[in-house]
Amino acid sequence: MSERAMSPAINYRLQRHLKTGLLYGITGLVLIIIAFPAYWLVTTSVKVGADQATYPPVIIPTRFTLESYEAVFQTAGVPRAFLNSTIIALATTALTTFFGSLAAYALAKTYLSFALRRAIMLWILITRIFPPITTAIPYYVLIKRLHLGDTYIAVILTYVAYGLPFVIWLMLGFFQDLPADIEKAAIVDGCSMWQRFRRVVLPLALPGLAVTAIFAFIYSWNELLYASMLTSFNAKTVPVVVAGFISDQYLRWGEMSALGTLMIIPVLIFSSLAQRYLVRGLTFGAVKG
């Protein structure tokens, strides 16, 4: 090959290497920015007291201790709070994804005019438009009157009401994107509406359901405002316990970080379980593609 023919090829290869390097660089930077809070949380949980909130901050700790964890386990009600949080989060996730996907399917498959569908969708979203604090007081009163204070039901009901709009919006998109012919085939095959939903539509919407479930779980697992208002002991959730380490006299960074670190674990477990269903392109092969 002559030199004249080779040099553009070398240039091109160099360019490609540079591009790849740049891509990795930027990705790494973004990852660091995203991961830093988690790193900070975990390291703070094993720092000795003097390193926890000082200036300049200790970014890479050299002294380690499990004191904060010991303190957390000695705090009353922590195991109970984990149990409460798990029950509430799982129930909320199940109920919101179930009812939310039913509602979304109905909205996706009913012959509605464009304007009407949009109106309904906006209406559903309204519950999420104003800040939660504005409804907190009426909610508190309502739950009290119903004699549901400090119960699972109170918290779950609240979370389901808050989670549904999100689930409906997310799942509507998934259902609308399913190839219409597949459902028509199911209809001609003799499926009832329910069979069609359960045997054909839901399996195809699994990736969407998984995403939705992960978000619903994280939301109800981490929610603080309503949990701290509606629960005091029986149904107290982990975030409320974490917040309990803040008082007007002290800020217990160590305990907060330790409990916060423990809180991440169930979320990781749930997400990785749900992630198995995040198979992309599941509908591939159904229609010509």
Next chain:
Amino acid sequence: MAEIRFEHVTKRFGNHVAVNDLNLTVHDRELLTLVGPSGCGKSTTLSMLAGLEDPSSGLITIDGRVVNDVPPGARDIAMVFQSYALYPHMTVRQNIGFGLEVRGVPKREIERRVMEAATILGIQDLLDRRPKELSGGQRQRVALGRALTREPKAFLLDEPLSNLDAQLRMQMRAELKLLFARVQGTVVYVTHDQAEAMTLSDRIAVMNQGVLQQVGTPLEVYNRPKNVFVARFLGSPSMNFIPCEVCRDGGDTYLEGPGLRYSLKGELRALAETAPDRRVILGIRPEDLKVVPKDEHAGLRCQIVLIESMGSQQFIYAQAGNGRIIVTTEPDFQATVGEDIQLALDDRKLHLFDRATEQNLLFMAAGSSVA
């Protein structure tokens, strides 16, 4: 037994009339193709028959029973979609058996019928794969298998071959023909491919813009097209159309058009004279024209503009006046671009259409009795 009947069926989408006053009977065990250009209402007709769309007016009957209000699952019909619409999360076996399972057929029986269909279609080895692991032709077979196991009253197929490449399409076309000869069901087959329609059908129904144009056996429709649309749609390359006047000169009657002065005799003359205002369109299929030595008087004079060799035959494009003519010739016919040629016509192979209505004079002259 399944006779399907459309009686004055109309379908509107808003202001748009997709199917307009359709009257059509599909006989028991017949393979009827619905052909027409894109958007002419073929799929809509099929969807109404399947029950996926409600007619705006009119009746649809299967075996004499009005099915307008019968849900799709209870009509006992099976449908093959253009997109195949296989269930992606199920194996081939489950795909084929699903319709039976939903209907509560016992497991054993399902297994037997799935195997039977798979054997007929030659897909026994694919039963445990999922649709995404199949080629286009294999998916096509699975879609057919899903219809076959149901043993329905009627099969509806909506352009089942249109996603396949040309060679596979030819092969599947032949297989389909054998297959349906074997299962002996009533079949409504939608296509916009005239070759598929000609080769597969017992009868063809040609549609245009929601209106049924003509129904008949492939040869009837090909040889006696009711109007210019049908004549143009069937046959490849398309029929040639030459606008002509019917002229009298002494005792003789002539057809006069660009490059053409053709003396009419006998039946054809009588037919031409029925043209309402003597303005007609002469239709001649490319294979019915013959290149003859130039000194012969009768026929069409034109000049060659393009020659396409197809291997087994040759298409000659020629200019006659301001009109374009296509002629099919033997592959070894010697011709050069720019050459003047003379084309002989055959009285029995000419079609005369009224220029105003584009109707075949045969059907206009004798009223409906000829049809």
